[in-house]
Amino acid sequence: MADLYTVTDLSLSLADMTRKPLFGTAPRLEILKGLNFAIPKGEVIGIVGGSGSGKSTLGRALVRLLQPSGGRISFDGTDITHLSDADLRPLRRRFQMIFQDPMSSLNPRHRVGTIIAAPLHLHGFDGIPARINRALDHVGLPKTFATRYPHELSGGQRQRVGIARAIALEPDFILADEIVSGLDVSSQAQVLNLLEGLVRDLGLTLAFISHDLSVVRRLCARVMVLQQGRIVENRPTAELFAAPEADYTRTLLEAIPLPDPAQVWV
Numbered sequence: 219m220a221d222l223y224t225v226t227d228l229s230l231s232l233a234d235m236t237r238k239p240l241f242g243t244a245p246r247l248e249i250l251k252g253l254n255f256a257i258p259k260g261e262v263i264g265i266v267g268g269s270g271s272g273k274s275t276l277g278r279a280l281v282r283l284l285q286p287s288g289g290r291i292s293f294d295g296t297d298i299t300h301l302s303d304a305d306l307r308p309l310r311r312r313f314q315m316i317f318q319d320p321m322s323s324l325n326p327r328h329r330v331g332t333i334i335a336a337p338l339h340l341h342g343f344d345g346i347p348a349r350i351n352r353a354l355d356h357v358g359l360p361k362t363f364a365t366r367y368p369h370e371l372s373g374g375q376r377q378r379v380g381i382a383r384a385i386a387l388e389p390d391f392i393l394a395d396e397i398v399s400g401l402d403v404s405s406q407a408q409v410l411n412l413l414e415g416l417v418r419d420l421g422l423t424l425a426f427i428s429h430d431l432s433v434v435r436r437l438c439a440r441v442m443v444l445q446q447g448r449i450v451e452n453r454p455t456a457e458l459f460a461a462p463e464a465d466y467t468r469t470l471l472e473a474i475p476l477p478d479p480a481q482v483w484v
């Protein structure tokens with residue numbers, strides 16, 4: 219299988235604003251340190267690690283919301299490491315990000331249909347009403363939801379709208395950053411089932427960031443473990459869970475709560 223992403227020696231540093239002197243520039247903080255990995259087309263990869271390990275920063279680099287300070291990110295054969303905004307524009311449709319808190323990423327003053335339509339307009343799609351209906355259908359929401367406002371929806375429904383907005387663009391890649399963390403267990407299960415189906419039916423490649431290893435175990439074929447901006451393991455899920463190599467991974471695994479018998483995966 220061809221690789222959708224190839225990441226070589228990726229490093230990324232950010233200005234540490236907490237230590238910025240009154241005059242002069244802030245010191246740089248190295249967040250990602252020499253990452254090497256590939257994401258094959260059609261794969262679901264889990265990115266796990268403790269809080270502050272660099273998961274979100276890596277995610278933002280993959281969809282080029284952040285610019286790497288070193289190394290190279292290649293997306294479907296194109297080096298996107300240092301592409302300008304103008305050169306990124308035609309590619310942006312192809313890698314989408316879904317955020318943890320849909321309430322803050324969905325404009326509260328816009329109806330669901332308008333929210334899904336906005337990026338479609340931006341990327342010059344035609345037949346937008348039909349695309350909105352199809353996207354809602356894909357995420358299991360009735361067409362009538364197009365006229366609702368975000369505050370009229372449940373957390374799980376809002377997360378579905380976020381997913382609908384992303385898949386309406388027919389992307390190749392979706393980065394989901396802690397998207398079920400704020401949901402109750404049954405909504406979590408529904409959103410995960412939905413994602414599983416979409417990956418299968420739409421041929422998506424998915425990177426799923428989570429601190430919850432039980433969720434990752436169920437959804438992801440491969441797991442990458444980050445610790446302090448470095449990859450400590452990157453292996454098929456079953457292998458990693460059966461015999462974690464790094465002490466750090468073992469610590470993460472030990473922190474998984476026992477399965478909740480009330481938790482039903484359908």
Ligand code: ADP
Pocket residue numbers: 232233234235247249267268269270271272273274275276
């Ligand atoms: P995770 O998603 O794994 O919790 P993040 O990628 O959000 O981790 O953060 C990794 C590290 O980068 C943390 O130490 C965090 O404090 C730091 N960091 C994140 N964003 C910024 C920023 N804008 N400026 C400076 N440091 C940041």
Ligand code: MG
Pocket residue numbers: 273274275
């Ligand atoms: Mg994060």
